[in-house]
Amino acid sequence: LEVNHILIQGGAGYRPLRTAWDVALKPFQDPRHPQAKRLKAAVTAYADELITLVEQGGRTGVADLSAQFSRPLPLMVASHLLGFPGSQGDDALMDMWRVLDAGPDAEAALERLLATLAELAALKLEKPGDDFPSYLLAAHPDLSLDHLARELFMLLGMTSDHVGILISNTVVEVISGEGSVRASLSAGMVRETMNRVVMRKPPLVNFVPRFAARDTPLGDYTIRAGDPVWVSPGAAHADPLFADHVASGTTISTRAHLSWGAGPRQCPARELASAVAAAGVGRLFERFDYLDLALPADQLPWRSSPFMRGLRSLPVHYDLASAPPPRPWAEEPAPGVAEDVLPDPSARQRSSLWRYLTGLIRGGR
Numbered sequence: 001l002e003v004n005h006i007l008i009q010g011g012a013g014y015r016p017l018r019t020a021w022d023v024a025l026k027p028f029q030d031p032r033h034p035q036a037k038r039l040k041a042a043v044t045a046y047a048d049e050l051i052t053l054v055e056q057g058g059r060t061g062v063a064d065l066s067a068q069f070s071r072p073l074p075l076m077v078a079s080h081l082l083g084f085p086g087s088q089g090d091d092a093l094m095d096m097w098r099v100l101d102a103g104p105d106a107e108a109a110l111e112r113l114l115a116t117l118a119e120l121a122a123l124k125l126e127k128p129g130d131d132f133p134s135y136l137l138a139a140h141p142d143l144s145l146d147h148l149a150r151e152l153f154m155l156l157g158m159t160s161d162h163v164g165i166l167i168s169n170t171v172v173e174v175i176s177g178e179g180s181v182r183a184s185l186s187a188g189m190v191r192e193t194m195n196r197v198v199m200r201k202p203p204l205v206n207f208v209p210r211f212a213a214r215d216t217p218l219g220d221y222t223i224r225a226g227d228p229v230w231v232s233p234g235a236a237h238a239d240p241l242f243a244d245h246v247a248s249g250t251t252i253s254t255r256a257h258l259s260w261g262a263g264p265r266q267c268p269a270r271e272l273a274s275a276v277a278a279a280g281v282g283r284l285f286e287r288f289d290y291l292d293l294a295l296p297a298d299q300l301p302w303r304s305s306p307f308m309r310g311l312r313s314l315p316v317h318y319d320l321a322s323a324p325p326p327r328p329w330a331e332e333p334a335p336g337v338a339e340d341v342l343p344d345p346s347a348r349q350r351s352s353l354w355r356y357l358t359g360l361i362r363g364g365r
């Protein structure tokens, strides 16, 4: 919260910044745009890479799907969005984890990360590419390099943490939920399943603390101008008046909830986050013939963050399908989409993220 960026920013600087974010995200969020197709292909290819790494521990075994899939996948996506050259992004990605875990090495990691993102910002200013930093700069040419780096930090943090949590929460819901959840997934209703997950377990349980701009009546109370307000979708969604309408058996689909915020400051990346999570979850259930929780659902370890409802780990028993199904774009080539979404394999092997993931491989039941 000490780093000022769009989520925190108020005043006159806010509107142009939000407009620039909307413009810069559009190519990745409009399903007809080549960038969005390329992103989807990248997510599936990264998911395949991660699952192949799990397979090294055996075609049947035990894995931590949080550490080995849900956390690294969005980080790889963030690196793609940021247009990091080579595998330079990987160290920055590992630093993002250190910052989010808020351990003793978080402060040094934050400094390194902001310095790396400032270097990336300078590179994109000099040599723009087809990536988020270049699009943001084009939409807001007045951004200083320092400010751009802070916006990139925001993107990296949001993408790596929130999307990973959404993936894990959806996987738990599908594995441990009633039969209807699995059935809707096999009917291709990944997005609807995720919508229900974010209603029942909003990934962002509490928004950023804000201050009331003016006196605001709310039920029997008045929030005075200047009073701090911490809006909690986690609490709002637990209200029986709301919760009773989202019972698991219902056939009614609704987007009338607070999981993505509401009003002018609602999440600008809702489509991006949902598309990435849906492609990841979809590929996971295509590649695994069998997935079951290795712990009862009510004993899964949750993080203690005031903001996020996310798992510390997601231990599962698995069987992998013998032959990976073809990647979607292999059947239906889309313009601008090629196998070039994956980085050079030797750079991958050398990267710190990959060494970390290789260290997590384990087998046996």
Ligand code: HEM
Pocket (backbone or CB within 6 Å): 006, 007, 008, 018, 021, 154, 155, 158, 159, 162, 163, 166, 203, 204, 207, 208, 258, 259, 260, 261, 262, 264, 265, 266, 267, 268, 269, 270, 272, 273
């Ligand atoms: C599961 C994933 C995500 C969830 C549940 C989520 C949810 C939210 C919510 C509830 C807000 C409103 C916060 C408030 O009013 O205080 C918000 C704001 C925001 N989100 Fe997301 N988000 C997700 C992913 C992302 C991703 C991947 C990005 C970037 C690529 C992103 C970028 C932003 C930005 C820039 C804002 C601030 C908007 C503003 O103040 O104008 N979000 N998000």
